[in-house]
Amino acid sequence: KNEVEQSPQNLTAQEGEFITINCSYSVGISALHWLQQHPGGGIVSLFMLSSGKKKHGRLIATINIQEKHSSLHITASHPRDSAVYICAVLPYSGGGADGLTFGKGTHLIIQP
Amino acid sequence: EAGVTQSPTHLIKTRGQQATLRCSPISGHTSVYWYQQALGLGLQFLLWYDEGEERNRGNFPPRFSGRQFPNYSSELNVNALELEDSALYLCASSADRDYGYTFGSGTRLTVV
Numbered sequence: 635k636n637e638v639e640q641s642p643q644n645l646t647a648q649e650g651e652f653i654t655i656n657c658s659y660s661v662g663i664s665a666l667h668w669l670q671q672h673p674g675g676g677i678v679s680l681f682m683l684s685s686g687k688k689k690h691g692r693l694i695a696t697i698n699i700q701e702k703h704s705s706l707h708i709t710a711s712h713p714r715d716s717a718v719y720i721c722a723v724l725p726y727s728g729g730g731a732d733g734l735t736f737g738k739g740t741h742l743i744i745q746p
Numbered sequence: 747e748a749g750v751t752q753s754p755t756h757l758i759k760t761r762g763q764q765a766t767l768r769c770s771p772i773s774g775h776t777s778v779y780w781y782q783q784a785l786g787l788g789l790q791f792l793l794w795y796d797e798g799e800e801r802n803r804g805n806f807p808p809r810f811s812g813r814q815f816p817n818y819s820s821e822l823n824v825n826a827l828e829l830e831d832s833a834l835y836l837c838a839s840s841a842d843r844d845y846g847y848t849f850g851s852g853t854r855l856t857v858v
Contacts, residue, residue, distance in 0.1 A: 676850075720788070733794055733802065733804060736788045736789040
């Protein structure tokens with residue numbers, strides 16, 4: 635059974651701080667996604683990774699396939715970064731098809 | 747380019763009734779995925795449609811069903827509604843899952 639664990643579950647930080655959210659998973663995957671969910675429910679896809687590192691603005695995502703671990707970093711955090719960040723993995727399906735398996739999310743609050 | 751659109755935004759139904767939720771994918775996307783996010787729980791994979799066919803379903807009872815139309819839009823039907831079906835239902839589309847997903851804003855279903 636594929637498990638996706640995120641840490642921390644909740645994180646409150648001050649504006650400007652460097653933020654790290656971690657994601658660990660238990661099975662082989664073909665891709666890992668980082669998603670952002672704002673109050674109201676809409677989800678934005680931030681990154682899709684299968685190896686290495688990606689950067690977009692103040693957001694950086696890394697993945698270590700051997701260790702089955704990924705991190706999402708936010709530099710110079712801002713109150714508008716306050717949201718739930720969700721890690722999701724696409725398991726290898728051996729020719730079949732599976733949907734994403736999601737972590738429970740990290741609830742981030744950035745205080746001014 | 748229009749994003750993934752879902753309707754209705756909110757839906758209130760009585761236990762035992764049927765609910766129909768709709769999703770229009772991004773133009774050119776042939777795959778539609780449905781997910782359930784119940785209160786306090788992470789996102790759960792429900793159904794995957796591609797080219798008009800159901801390709802896979804998650805661990806949900808048969809009263810959760812759907813279809814995909816020739817224009818790639820999709821319906822999710824939930825029969826014999828139960829109180830625990832109250833959740834945010836999210837639709838995502840992709841042209842190729844190796845290139846990522848785009849999520850809609852969701853339909854919030856409340857069963858009373």
